[in-house]
Each structure stands twice: as structure tokens, then as C-alpha cells.
Amino acid sequence: MNSNDPTSSLAARILSAAANQLYIDGEWVASSSGEQLESINPATGETIAHVANGNAADVDRAVAAARRALHGPWRDTTPYERQAIILKLADLVDQHFDALCLLDSMDMGAPLSRLRANSRKRALGRLRFYAGMATAIHGNTIGNSAPGKVFTYTMREPIGVVAGIIPWNAPMTSAIWKIGPVLATGCTMVLKPAEQASLSCLMLAELMAQAGVPPGVVNVVTGVGEITGAALAGHPDVNKVAFTGSHAVGQSIVRASAGNLKRVSLELGGKSPDIVFADADLDKAVPGAAMGVFGNTGQVCCAGTRLFVERKIYDEFVQRVAQFGQQLRVGNGQDPDVEIGPLVSKDQLERVLDYIDIGRREGARTISGGERMTEGNLANGYFVRPTVFGDIEDGMRIATEEIFGPVVCAIPFDTIDEVEQRANATAFGLGSGVWTRDINKAQRLSRSLHAGSVWVNCYNLMDPAVPFGGYGLSGYGREGGVEHLDEYLQTKAVWINAT
Ligand code: NAP
Ligand code: MG
Numbered sequence: 368m369n370s371n372d373p374t375s376s377l378a379a380r381i382l383s384a385a386a387n388q389l390y391i392d393g394e395w396v397a398s399s400s401g402e403q404l405e406s407i408n409p410a411t412g413e414t415i416a417h418v419a420n421g422n423a424a425d426v427d428r429a430v431a432a433a434r435r436a437l438h439g440p441w442r443d444t445t446p447y448e449r450q451a452i453i454l455k456l457a458d459l460v461d462q463h464f465d466a467l468c469l470l471d472s473m474d475m476g477a478p479l480s481r482l483r484a485n486s487r488k489r490a491l492g493r494l495r496f497y498a499g500m501a502t503a504i505h506g507n508t509i510g511n512s513a514p515g516k517v518f519t520y521t522m523r524e525p526i527g528v529v530a531g532i533i534p535w536n537a538p539m540t541s542a543i544w545k546i547g548p549v550l551a552t553g554c555t556m557v558l559k560p561a562e563q564a565s566l567s568c569l570m571l572a573e574l575m576a577q578a579g580v581p582p583g584v585v586n587v588v589t590g591v592g593e594i595t596g597a598a599l600a601g602h603p604d605v606n607k608v609a610f611t612g613s614h615a616v617g618q619s620i621v622r623a624s625a626g627n628l629k630r631v632s633l634e635l636g637g638k639s640p641d642i643v644f645a646d647a648d649l650d651k652a653v654p655g656a657a658m659g660v661f662g663n664t665g666q667v668c669c670a671g672t673r674l675f676v677e678r679k680i681y682d683e684f685v686q687r688v689a690q691f692g693q694q695l696r697v698g699n700g701q702d703p704d705v706e707i708g709p710l711v712s713k714d715q716l717e718r719v720l721d722y723i724d725i726g727r728r729e730g731a732r733t734i735s736g737g738e739r740m741t742e743g744n745l746a747n748g749y750f751v752r753p754t755v756f757g758d759i760e761d762g763m764r765i766a767t768e769e770i771f772g773p774v775v776c777a778i779p780f781d782t783i784d785e786v787e788q789r790a791n792a793t794a795f796g797l798g799s800g801v802w803t804r805d806i807n808k809a810q811r812l813s814r815s816l817h818a819g820s821v822w823v824n825c826y827n828l829m830d831p832a833v834p835f836g837g838y839g840l841s842g843y844g845r846e847g848g849v850e851h852l853d854e855y856l857q858t859k860a861v862w863i864n865a866t
Contacts, residue, residue: 378466381570383464386417389425389589390572392432392854399424402588404562409476409709410699412747415632415832418565421590423539425489429586431557432530436583440512441553444742453550455499456578457491460543462492463574467539467567467703473487474564475535476708476749477663478700490541493847497547499545500686500852504552515866516840520631520710523856525553526630527606528735530599530731532592532620533568534612535711536771538667545609546575546585552855557586557605559596561612565589584863592616594773602623603627609633609669609854613769614795614840632844632854635837636769637797639818641671642780645679647802651824653684656775657691659800661753664710665719665773668841669798671826673766675786682781685757688777689735692753697740699748707748710772716764719772726765732758734777761789769795783808791817796838802828 381388387397402420407413419425460467467490468482486754505635507520531545538560548645549556560568565587588595588831596616600608600623609631610620612636618766624631641659643652661672676684700708710716716739723737753773759766766776780786790799790812801809809823819836822828829835834848844854 373454374465375469376461378470378570381470381566381573382416385566386404386419386570388569389419389421389429389431390569390587391425392435393521393576398422398590404591406474406564406566407712408473409711410608410701410748411748412713414481415473416566418562418569418589421595422555423594423598423749425588425590426595427589429557430528430599430604432583432586433557434551436529436581437525437555439581439583440553441581441584444553446504449550449553450498450501451830453494453501453547454577456546456550456575456580457494459574459578459638460571460725461491461568467570469742470566471537471564472700473706474566475538475711476700477537478705478708480703481663481706485562486537486540488831489537490543491545492831493540493547497551500849501551501600504852504856504857505668511862513831513862514777515812515864517846518863518865520861522859522861524859526855527554528604528858529554529855530598530602530605530608531556531558532599532608532610532612532797533560534557535564536663538564538629538670539567539571541611542571548851548855549581549585552852554607554855555584557588557599559588559590559592559599562591569576577842597623601626605629607631607855614842619843630854633837634844634846635797635834635840635842636668636768636771637670637795637841638673638767638835639669639671639795639798639800640793640801640816642675642790642802642812643677643680643684644784644801644803644805644808645677646804648681648804648824649687650685652802653687653691655802655824655826656800657688658751660775660846661692661695661707661773662827664707664751666711666715666771669820669826669827672770672775672781672799673790674775675780675790676777678779678781681777685734685755688775692755692773693735695748695753697752707753707773710751711749716751719751719770719774720772722750722765722768722770722772724774725754726763729763729765730758730760731756731763731776731781736773736855783811787812791815796839798822798827
């Protein structure tokens with residue numbers, strides 16, 4: 368980082384001071400645990416920073432600050448004032464965008480070039496969308512059957528104190544997807560980043576302070592999920608948990624929320640089908656399907672990991688996807704030419720290599736990849752070669768469980784009836800893809816696929832105005848779009864007797 372650049376000097380300060388940094392009530396404070404966690408660059412295995420290991424007492428402090436802020440002057444801010452704060456924050460994120468991307472790249476491995484290309488709309492676009500939405504929240508006037516002149520209207524009020532719990536695969540954007548609606552609706556929040564990648568969230572806290580977000584409105588408590596996350600999910604003074612992560616932790620959050628009947632929204636994982644018909648434009652479908660699963664090293668919740676290919680083109684198509692994967696430049700994400708970074712951690716590396724072993728033992732055929740990469744300067748990082756498996760049986764673990772790595776199961780099919788049934792034979796329901804030139808096939812599958820998103824002749828497109836979320840075990844609630852704000856609001860009915 369160039370030390371003359373004020374934006375990168377802020378990132379440098381976050382890197383060096385993160386160990387003592389919980390952001391509570393507008394101040395940087397040390398954790399009462401006195402403990403630290405290591406932040407590791409997964410491309411090199413090197414420790415790049417330490418972050419505070421928050422505990423339940425820190426969560427109590429942060430929730431109390433969020434509660435005070437909820438009932439303080441924040442409660443009386445106008446939508447236009449909140450809009451101005453969000454727009455200011457968006458400008459600051461824009462100004463510091465490269466540094467935020469660099470922190471994420473160093474922390475969790477994603478290629479800087481891809482973060483810069485993809486995250487701008489996903490981060491800045493979202494903030495500006497929610498800035499607009501802040502002034503669009505409204506209730507209704509409702510006719511009623513009461514005698515006399517009784518007037519009824521509804522008001523949309525903030526749900527209260529939110530716990531935002533996020534994973535490591537897109538830290539800055541995941542955080543912004545919670546910060547935006549919190550600020551737009553007038554809620555307050557305690558944000559718990561993933562232990563593997565907290566740095567950009569700490570930098571966002573600093574930018575929120577600069578943008579004029581009042582103390583206590585958004586607090587950031589770093590730490591491990593079983594302690595800080597669980598303390599938030601069970602906290603009697605938290606009104607809502609906005610969770611993004613695995614379905615297993617999502618289930619534990621629902622259980623923990625029962626005590627005070629918190630509202631919960633869950634953005635969970637998947638085993639998304641991507642379906643390629645023989646009539647598709649294969650020159651588009653090959654890179655689309657390949658990046659739909661290898662992008663972000665497969666660490667994408669809606670990755671198209673079950674690649675159904677019509678049998679007539681199966682061999683050719685799968686070979687082309689395999690070749691595409693082999694040609695991707697894998698390496699340290701801070702190198703500008705790299706397209707695919709490492710997996711986030713040693714644990715994730717072991718998990719993905721385990722699944723590759725399981726696949727082989729289950730009888731799947733390795734068409735390409737299937738191994739760790741250790742050549743040259745990859746030796747100490749957590750790199751796995753983009754992997755394509757064939758000869759898949761539907762019941763195999765690799766075809767049913769979320770791997771969260773660059774591993775795709777290529778599955779042949781013969782008819783639309785068959786693929787419709789097999790694609791839906793999963794408890795998950797997050798993303799899905801259809802590649803065809805036939806509008807009838809596209810429309811039929813858009814209706815019948817059990818998933819929160821269907822991409823036709825594209826994959827994993829996102830837009831701030833378009834809702835994203837899951838069916839079934841992929842969770843409930845939506846992020847993005849007008850629906851997203853509903854997750855942070857509750858409705859009050861007011862009856863006024865004017866007789
Ligand atoms: P994870 O293990 O579920 O962790 C997610 C967050 O929950 C982390 O901050 C984690 O803390 C915390 N946590 C862990 N145990 C907890 C507990 N008992 N109570 C409360 N919080 C707890 O998921 P991950 O491995 O980080 O991320 C990968 C998963 O996220 C995949 O399943 C992926 O599909 C899903 N995901 C979904 C979406 C979506 O929008 N649908 C987007 C991205 C990722 P620590 O990590 O600090 O322990
Ligand atoms: Mg890390």
C-alpha cells in the first residue's frame with residue numbers, strides 16, 4: 368500500500384490496530400476477553416493481522432449501545448437525514464474502494480481484479496439503492512367497518528436492534544447488505560463478521576463514523592461464532608437476526624431465537640443446478656457455467672455445482688468446461704493477473720480435499736483437477752485446481768452436499784421432464800441456471816425450479832433492486848429489492864376515532 372495515499376493509510380491502520388478494535392458506541396475499545404484471533408492471508412499462509420476475540424460481555428455492551436441508540440436521537444431522524452448519511456457512506460466507500468477490496472483480498476483470498484470489477488455495484492450500488500429506499504418507506508390508509516368516523520392507517524416502524532452475522536466469502540459486500548437496510552429503516556445493529564475475514568468490516572466501521580452514523584447505531588464485534596454469534600442469536604435484547612452462512616448454523620440460530628421470538632432472516636447455502644440444453648449458445652454457456660462454479664474459488668452460496676448437461680453434448684461440453692477451468696490463472700489474489708484465488712483457510716482446504724476424496728471413493732470420475740496446487744509460490748497457500756467430476760449418481764455426497772470449493776458435478780440428462788425432477792431433488796433452493804435458445808423450455812423451468820433465483824442464459828447476476836434469497840434449506844427472507852426492507856420493519860395499525 369502506498370503510505371501517501373490517505374485511503375490506504377486507513378487500511379494500514381486497520382491492519383496494524385485491529386487487535387484492539389471492537390467498535391462499540393462509536394468508539395474503538397478492547398475486548399474484555401483480552402484475547403486475539405489471527406487473520407491469515409490464505410494465499411501465503413502468513414498472519415497479516417490480529418483481531419480482537421470478542422466475548423459475551425462485549426456482545427452485551429454492544430447490544431446495550433445499540434438499544435440506547437435506537438431510543439436516542441436516531442429514532443427521530445427523518446428519512447432524508449438517513450438518506451444523506453447513507454449517500455455519504457457510499458461516497459466514502461467509493462473513495463476507499465480499492466483499499467477495502469485489498470483488505471478482503473488479503474483476508475480471504477479473492478482476486479483483487481475480480482473484487483474491483485464485481486463488488487462496486489454490489490457494494491456501492493446497494494448503498495445508493497437503500498439511500499433511495501429510505502425515503503420510500505410508507506404505510507397505507509385502510510377503509511374499515513367501524514361505525515362513525517374512524518380513520519385507520521398503518522405505519523412501518525424499525526424492528527429494533529438487529530444482529531448481523533455474516534460469512535467470509537464476500538465480507539465487505541455481505542456487511543453492506545446488512546448496513547444499508549439498517550440505516551434506511553432506522554434500526555440499529557451489532558455486526559459480527561466471520562473470524563477468518565473481519566478487516567474490511569472494521570474499516571467500514573471507521574467509514575461509518577466519518578459518514579456521520581451516530582454512535583451505537585452500528586457496532587462491530589469481532590470474534591468466533593460459537594461465542595459472539597451465539598451470544599447475539601440468544602440475546603434477549605436483540606429483536607432480529609439477519610444471518611448469512613451455512614444451513615447448520617442457520618438452524619442453530621432459529622433455535623436460539625426462540626427465547627424472545629426474534630425475527631430471523633436466513634441467507635444460507637445451496638447445491639444449485641445449472642442446466643445446459645443442446646440448443647444453447649455453447650460459446651456463452653461454457654464460460655458462464657464454468658465461472659458459475661469456479662468463480663470466487665467456488666465459495667459462492669449459489670454456485671452452480673450440479674451441472675446438468677443434455678447427453679448429446681455432454682462429452683464435448685464437459686471437456687470444454689474442464690479446459691476452461693484449467694486455463695484459469697490460479698494464484699495470489701493480490702497479483703493483478705490472477706483469476707482464481709485460494710480457498711479461505713486451511714480448514715476449508717481440508718474440507719474441499721476431503722470431498723474430492725469422498726467423490727473418488729463414491730466412484731465419480733475425475734475429468735480435471737482434483738488436487739491441491741503447490742507449485743512455486745503457491746506452496747504455502749490453500750489452492751485447489753478447478754475440478755470437474757463425471758459419472759455422478761444423484762445420491763452421492765458430492766452431488767448432494769455443499770462443498771464450497773471449485774468442484775463441479777457434471778451430470779448427463781436426456782429429457783426436460785427428467786432434468787426438472789432431478790434438479791429439484793434437493794432440500795436446498797438458492798440459485799439455478801438454464802441455458803437454452805428455446806423460450807418454452809426457459810419459461811417452463813423458470814416456473815418449476817425450486818429456487819429463489821433462476822438465471823436464463825446467464826449465471827449469478829445480481830442487482831440491488833432484485834431480491835435474492837432461498838427456498839427450503841437455503842433459508843428465508845430476501846436481500847435486495849423492496850422486499851429486503853420488510854425484513855427490518857414491523858407494521859403498526861393506528862385507529863383514530865374522529866367523531
Ligand atoms: P458459517 O460457518 O455458518 O458462519 C457464518 C457466520 O456465523 C460466521 O460469522 C460464524 O462465525 C457465525 N457462527 C458460527 N457458529 C455460530 C453460532 N453457533 N451462532 C451464531 N453464529 C455462528 O458459514 P461460513 O462457513 O462462514 O460461510 C459459508 C456458508 O455461508 C456456506 O454455506 C454458504 O453457502 C453460506 N452463504 C450464503 C449466502 C447467501 O446469501 N445465501 C452468501 C454467502 C455465504 P465464525 O466464522 O467467526 O466462527
Ligand atoms: Mg483470513
